[in-house]
Amino acid sequence: MEQTALSATELRVIIGVIGVIAFMLIYLFGRPRKPEQGKRTPPRSGEAGRVEPVLGEVGAEAADADHAPSQGELPMPVDAVADPGEKPVHVPRRSSLGARPEGQIERIVTLYVAARADRTIGGTDLVVAAEKAGLEFGDMGIFHRLAPGKAEQGPVFSMAQMTRPGxxxxxxxxxxxxxxITLFMTLPGPVPALDAWEAMLPAAQRLAELLGGVVLDEQRNALGRQRVAHLRDELRAWDREQERNQIRPRW
Incomplete structure (x- = not known):
């Protein structure tokens, strides 16, 4: 009898343990799961398609961020992206200041400023003198005197080296x-020929004074008063001829 009662007690203990285990299993796995828990939902129509990254997708999203602009940011133009294998090339641009418009050149008037015997003119001194004489460095790699308000019509006169390349x-x-150095003016120009001459001659004299040189005519002879007067007469006559050839508007 004592052995039978003991077996009944053990049976009740076993049944109780089984009941506890069953209750715990029901508590852990029997709860309803929320629809979005553990599941990705596709974006709704009209919404941004951003998906929070999970492990293994961080690198892919970082790569996309390098190419897709953020909201309010303009995309980088294609030509602004530098090729890492291509070295930048610097192309120097020569100034177009003093460029002469295309057209027929009917006459060139030339003066020279030459160094005295057994002497030369230094480049640094020449640049300083050119600036003091009202010349500006520009087109063709030479210096120019421009007419106020008429720069697009070309130079009044220009200054180059006496020797090649000029x-x-x-x-x-x-x-x-x-x-x-050589000073020259081409006709027709932005101002009347006589006015251009009256600007070039004092500039040549000023340059000769600053550089310790001498002014020469187109034949490389010392420029004297007689030659100056003769050139003035020629250029005055040239201006008159230009005026006669101009077509006057009819009112």
Missing amino acids: SFDMAQIDTLQTPG
């Missing part, structure tokens, strides 16, 4: 030594 290399101007 232009000035400003990157090596400190080492330049030249026997002289």
Whole structure:
């Protein structure tokens, strides 16, 4: 009898343990799951398609961020993206200041400023003198005098080296030594020929004074008063001829 009662007690204990285990299983796995828990829902129509990254997708999203602009940011233009394998190329641009418009040149009037015997003109001194004489560095790598308000019509006169190539290399101007410079004006120009001459002659004289040189005519002879007077007469006559050839409007 004692053994039978003991077996009944053990049976009740076993049944109680089984009941506790069953209750715990029902509590853990029997709760209803929310619809969005553990599940990604596609974006609704009209909403941004951003999905929060999970492990393994962080690298992909970071790559997309390099190409897609954020809200309110303009996309980078294609030509602004530098090729890492291509070295930038610097293309120097020569100033168009003093460029002469296309057209027929009917006459060129020339003066020279030459260094005195056994001497040369230094590049640095020449640049300073040119600025003091009202000349500006520009088109063709030479200096120009421009007419106020008429820069687009070309220079009144220009200044180049006396020797080839005639232009000035400003990157090596400190080492330049030249026997002289050439001043020339082309006709027709932005102002009457006589006015251009009356601007070029004083500039040549000023340059000769600053550089310790001498003014020469187109034949490279010393410029005297007689030659100056003769050139004035020629240019005055040229202006009159130009006036006669102009077509006057009818009112």
